[in-house]
Amino acid sequence: MTEKAIFAAGCFWHVEEAFSKVSGVTSTRVGYTGGESPNPTYEEVCSGKTGHAESVEVEYDGSKVSYDQLLDAFWKMHDPTTVNRQGPDMGEQYRSAIFYLTPEQRAAAFASKERLERSGRLGKRSVVTQIMPAKTFFGAEDYHQKYFQKGGRFGCRSCRTGL
Numbered sequence: 001m002t003e004k005a006i007f008a009a010g011c012f013w014h015v016e017e018a019f020s021k022v023s024g025v026t027s028t029r030v031g032y033t034g035g036e037s038p039n040p041t042y043e044e045v046c047s048g049k050t051g052h053a054e055s056v057e058v059e060y061d062g063s064k065v066s067y068d069q070l071l072d073a074f075w076k077m078h079d080p081t082t083v084n085r086q087g088p089d090m091g092e093q094y095r096s097a098i099f100y101l102t103p104e105q106r107a108a109a110f111a112s113k114e115r116l117e118r119s120g121r122l123g124k125r126s127v128v129t130q131i132m133p134a135k136t137f138f139g140a141e142d143y144h145q146k147y148f149q150k151g152g153r154f155g156c157r158s159c160r161t162g163l
Contacts, residue, residue, distance in 0.1 A: 002026055003062045005070050006033060006099040006134050008053035009078035010086025013147040015056045018077040020149075024065025029057045030147075031139040033099055034132065042141055048091045055099065057137050067105055071112040074098070080116070081125035099134035106131065 009015045012030040020028050032040050035051025045052045058070060078086055080096045100106040109131045117127050139145075 001062060002059045003067070004101060005058045005060065005067060005105065006055055006101065006137060007058065007070075007074050008034065008055040008095060008097040008099070009074060009080075010054070010094045010096075011089055012054040012056055012140065012144065015054075015077060016146070017148045018073065019056055019058050019070070020146075022060075022065060022070065022073050024063075024069075025058055025060045027059040028146075029059075029137075029139055030144050031055055031057060031137050032093075033135050033137045034095075034097060034130075035135075038136075038138075040138055042144065045093050046091070048093060050093075052093060052138070053095050053097050054093050054140075055097070055137065057139075067108050068112065071098070071108060075112070075116050080127045080129040081122055083128050096129040098129060098131045099137075100131065101134045106133075 007015060016028045016030050019025055032045050032052035033055045034053045037044060037050035037052065040050045040052050044050050060070065078096060084090060084092050084095045086094050098109045100109055113127050113129060
């Protein structure tokens with residue numbers, strides 16, 4: 001049985017690529033969520049006026065990978081201590097967020113965030129990741145889907161700087 005999860009951690013190309021390599025993930029789709037504008041375009045989201053974040057919808061086989069394992073991957077693939085920024089990519093659309101779909105995901109996300117903060121891995125920096133109920137997920141334009149698999153050479157600024 002496949003389940004879904006939605007995460008935002010900066011440029012969605014990088015996040016999609018990272019999640020696609022997690023064993024048990026069956027598919028990924030980049031898009032926009034968390035804002036108020038219906039059917040946003042990439043240009044609208046980049047304007048910072050929609051409230052949406054560049055996000056990735058992850059479908060996974062819960063018998064092969066747990067939501068907690070996805071959360072662990074999420075924390076490792078970006079810097080959850082920067083507000084509206086990942087590397088040189090700045091703006092609300094690049095925020096760190098977990099969009100939960102069930103009460104169980106909500107509880108797991110908060111527990112995982114607390115474990116990360118207590119771990120000492122981040123030093124004295126605080127986790128600023130938003131944990132909020134999922135809203136409508138709007139799939140991004142086709143040219144954004146599986147960008148690196150299609151041979152995207154340029155990548156986002158965060159991808160080029162190694163975040």
